Amino acid sequence: MALRKKPPLLLRALDGETEAWLPLMRQANNHHVALANWYNFTWRPIYGDTCAESTRLSLLRQLALTARQRTRRLTLAPVPDEDGSASQIATAFSSAGWIVDRTECDENHYIRLNGRSFDEYWDSRPGQLKNTVKRKGKKNIVSTRVETEFSTQSWSDYERIYARSWKPHEGSPEFLMQLAQQESLAGTLRLGLAYIDGKPVAAQFWTVENGIALIHKLAHDERHLDASPGTLLSAALFQHVIDIDKVDEIDFGTGSDAYKRDWMESVRPRFRLDMFWPNHVANWPLIARLHLRHMRRKAA
Incomplete structure (x- = not known):
């Protein structure tokens, strides 16, 4: 490194x-x-x-x-x-x-939930975002899951998606994998994966600690952009950390990407x-x- x-x-x-x-x-x-x-x-x-x-x-x-x-x-x-x-x-x-x-x-970009459930949070999201999740979700093309324990297969799927995404070359993939393993042992890993016909098409690496969900990495295979797997996976992860983990805050890290405003409320x-x-x-x-x-x- x-x-x-x-x-x-x-x-x-x-x-x-x-x-x-x-x-x-x-x-x-x-x-x-x-x-x-x-x-x-x-x-x-x-x-x-x-x-x-x-x-x-x-x-x-x-x-x-x-x-x-x-x-x-x-x-x-x-x-x-x-x-x-x-x-x-x-x-x-x-x-x-x-x-x-x-x-x-x-x-x-970040959001404080102030005790809101996912449904209450979701009601405040932009109409276009909610419509996308509703329309694409009805088609049942994309399946999602949130994993809390590290597995070699799931991490391999994550790396495969990242390599096929628009993202630049990973600075230190070994460091990131070790971080995921350590977070898994600590019980704070939230690895989101989306699949189409059993093939990985989107992935997100989150952690949850001290009432805060941190969004570290997200990527999707642009060949499946029409199915909006990244958006559906984000919705699944937001629902998980809000309703199951009961976090107080979600932190989208650094960067001024326009899409972050759809999910977050403050900068x-x-x-x-x-x-x-x-x-x-x-x-x-x-x-x-x-x-x-x-x-x-x-x-x-």
Whole structure:
């Protein structure tokens, strides 16, 4: 995996018995980035179980002071801010002397159920989506199932569908399979599969944990697009996690794909934080360009 080519760096701050960590990895030229990859929904600092909200800013400032000794530049993404993570990091590093540039880098579609059943949720969906599921479902061409345990055959079906879909080449199929196996052992795997005449035509990889359903991967064989297997499978999975798993929230990951709006009700931003230590000469051209960009924004 790509992570092996980037040495990790774990920065630690301590306040009494309270701890916080910044998990990072090194790029070239003393530039460190968030310890994350394309599978991450979010990245944020890690806090100990006893860490109160009031202590986080102090711990983050300690991390910012420590980081000055270990790196000249930090890039952190995708950072959420609904819990204050992006704002707290930016404030702490700015107060420690770093130059901080915060920009929106992605968006996350999600829905909070607020106790609704699937039928109540489904009533609020767009008419075109509901009509598609109703019409295609009546034909009984597509059969769907939701599996909660990993099996070699089902995962082989998933990979076969993915290979025939519009999706780009999987970044690390071995990692994804190991994740599915671990989630199965933990009881959190929800692998959706759709078939036509016994042949796999659509697949989705979800997990359910702490009241949240996370949609990691979805794909369908475009040769069977007329039967809408992906849409029917989505409806089956939404019904499963809402009525059986009783989740509070469904998270569609990152990306601004238009179809996500049919299934979700809310959008929240994901941020990129670029932070430069101003006393390092290699950062001066980058800081100058950053200031120039800010001046152009103000003038526009």
